[in-house]
Amino acid sequence: MTDTPAAVILDLGNVLIAWDPRLAVAAGVGAEETARFFAADDFDFFAWNHVQDSGRRWADGxxxxxxxxxxxxxxxxxxxxxxxxxxxxxxxxxxxVRDLHAAGVPMVGLTNWSDELYYPYAAEEFAVLRLLDDVVVSGEVKVAKPDPRAYAIAAERAGQPFDRLVFVDDSPANVAAARALGMDAILFTDAAALRTELRSRGLPV
Known part of the structure; x- marks a missing residue:
């Protein structure tokens, strides 16, 4: 894609909001037990968490x-x-995000996040989210990245076809899925590198 993107689709976790689940577990059971939990051969925390991100209720999980x-x-x-x-x-x-917002660039969040945990915590606590035009929360729409349906919802919310969007995510799998749909996509490493990538696409940051 050579034209300046018409809108930006942004992942939230570890792009706008840092997420380290080990800190939450450690607050309850301590660092040693947390290390055992995340290293366990018989339980995959991230796969389990993904089910809640896709819509299962936390009480059930x-x-x-x-x-x-x-x-x-x-x-x-x-x-x-x-x-x-x-x-x-x-x-x-x-x-x-503040620079993009000030320049009038449309932005939509696309996050794998349980709606039960997004709304009482992130939505109220992080000012960056109030600068976005919309946020697609996987737990609310019942589909999570890298499922193509999640990207389609974000594109619809942005009011743009895939080839007019630039997508930002810290997950290589999610970036690859976006590219397969025809989106321009940036693998997030840090904010400075993101600024450089967006500027190279003609965006005012």
């Missing part, structure tokens, strides 16, 4: 761990109980 992996039940419950401890601001990203 925690209950499932209690049934299938009771030795990890306390750890799973600790993540939910202390979830806010997992979140912080990604350095520099607010400034990039």
């Amino acid at each position: 925690v209950a499932e761990v209690g049934r299938t992996h009771p030795h990890w039940a306390e750890h799973a419950a600790a993540y939910l109980e202390h979830f806010p401890a997992s979140l912080s601001e990604v350095p520099g990203s607010l400034d990039v």
